[in-house]
Amino acid sequence: MTPPPDVHPPYLSPAYGSTVLRAPSLPPVTAKQDPEAVELTSPVFGHHEVDPLEADLTRRHDGEPIGERIVVTGRVLDSGGRPVRGTLVELWQANAAGRYHHDVDRHPAPLDPNFSGAGRCLTDDDGRYRFTTIKPGAYPWRNHQNAWRPAHIHFSVFGTAFTQRLVTQMYFPGDPLFPFDPIFQSVPDPAARERLVARFDLDVTEPEWALGYQFDVVLGSTPLES
Amino acid sequence: MPPSQTPSQTVGPFFGRALPYDGGHELVGEDDPAAVQITGRVLDGAGEPVPDALLEIWTGVNGTRGTLRRTGTGASGFGRCATAPDGSYRFRTARPSGPYLALLVFARGLLRPVLTRVYLADGPDPLLDTLEPARRATLVARPDGPDAYRFDVRLQGEGETVFLAP
Numbered sequence: 001m002t003p004p005p006d007v008h009p010p011y012l013s014p015a016y017g018s019t020v021l022r023a024p025s026l027p028p029v030t031a032k033q034d035p036e037a038v039e040l041t042s043p044v045f046g047h048h049e050v051d052p053l054e055a056d057l058t059r060r061h062d063g064e065p066i067g068e069r070i071v072v073t074g075r076v077l078d079s080g081g082r083p084v085r086g087t088l089v090e091l092w093q094a095n096a097a098g099r100y101h102h103d104v105d106r107h108p109a110p111l112d113p114n115f116s117g118a119g120r121c122l123t124d125d126d127g128r129y130r131f132t133t134i135k136p137g138a139y140p141w142r143n144h145q146n147a148w149r150p151a152h153i154h155f156s157v158f159g160t161a162f163t164q165r166l167v168t169q170m171y172f173p174g175d176p177l178f179p180f181d182p183i184f185q186s187v188p189d190p191a192a193r194e195r196l197v198a199r200f201d202l203d204v205t206e207p208e209w210a211l212g213y214q215f216d217v218v219l220g221s222t223p224l225e226s
Numbered sequence: 227m228p229p230s231q232t233p234s235q236t237v238g239p240f241f242g243r244a245l246p247y248d249g250g251h252e253l254v255g256e257d258d259p260a261a262v263q264i265t266g267r268v269l270d271g272a273g274e275p276v277p278d279a280l281l282e283i284w285t286g287v288n289g290t291r292g293t294l295r296r297t298g299t300g301a302s303g304f305g306r307c308a309t310a311p312d313g314s315y316r317f318r319t320a321r322p323s324g325p326y327l328a329l330l331v332f333a334r335g336l337l338r339p340v341l342t343r344v345y346l347a348d349g350p351d352p353l354l355d356t357l358e359p360a361r362r363a364t365l366v367a368r369p370d371g372p373d374a375y376r377f378d379v380r381l382q383g384e385g386e387t388v389f390l391a392p
């Protein structure tokens with residue numbers, strides 16, 4: 001049986017120019033299995049450390065941000081499909097015009113004084129997270145001539161082992177920029193790539209208020225999982 | 227059927243107002259007698275500093291100081307630090323109970339993080355002992371004054387740091 005294609009992008013993906021000098025050239029070393037290894041555990045987060053308000057990116061300022069209000073929810077699961085409870089989910093994104101609230105973003109699109117574009121929450125007992133935000137805009141970058149990133153939300157997720165730590169990006173269904181984006185295309189397996197695209201969900205959609213999207217995050221296995 | 231894994235994507239250049247947090251690089255208080263300082267730089271394949279990397283360390287023990295809010299006493303086991311324009315980072319941590327700390331590095335241009343270990347002393351070790359001397363040396367922090375260590379991360383090329391498979 002041929003092994004399935006790798007889920008993750010290779011470090012070296014020359015179409016994404018910044019990988020060329022940053023991708024390690026040597027293969028990673030597999031450490032001997034050691035049940036005491038530090039990497040097999042993970043930090044835990046207290047409920048008092050995260051304000052529930054941090055999950056609503058539309059209510060962080062005096063006014064409301066411009067843009068299409070959306071709800072993004074999903075579950076964090078381990079490789080066996082079990083919920084990862086009480087884990088930290090962080091996200092960040094551009095505003096509706098495609099501009100980040102960040103000093104190095106030079107895109108000549110307006111900043112929104114009512115949108116900083118960062119949020120976090122802890123998953124519930126079902127492994128579920130839920131954010132209210134606005135749909136980010138596409139934005140240009142200088143990777144190649146006329147390069148544009150498809151609209152996306154950056155996600156950072158912890159599991160129960162440091163080796164499961166995942167940073168990824170969530171995309172929106174049907175984005176015409178997918179075929180031209182070397183970051184999205186860096187995932188070699190088309191089926192795995194599709195798992196980065198959120199699913200529009202009418203049940204999550206709130207009448208007269210916000211469109212709803214579902215995006216589950218499935219972490220890698222750890223040597224101790226059976 | 228178990229669900230399929232979610233692929234990694236780069237952290238990109240714009241995490242600066244989302245991921246770093248107050249005291250993130252300070253796992254112990256300033257006057258903690260057990261504190262050690264770990265500093266270093268992240269360098270690319272041309273030997274140039276990487277000014278937009280994010281480092282996370284984990285000692286294996288969660289501790290009592292708080293992970294995201296450093297309000298308690300004692301130590302925290304987790305720390306996070308973004309590199310400065312010169313590629314440098316710093317952590318103040320308690321000495322780990324074992325020989326090493328786990329270190330993850332994220333950056334623009336890294337489509338998945340690199341995982342490594344910071345050993346505070348060389349010695350017999352199931353991982354170190356599998357590595358030839360030059361490679362082994364990349365995982366051992368250099369003493370840099372009292373209770374201070376230096377650990378550079380070379381992502382690629384000469385002196386490339388040993389990275390571990392997750």
Ligand SMILES: [Fe+2]
Nearest residue numbers: 152154238240
């Ligand atoms: Fe982005």
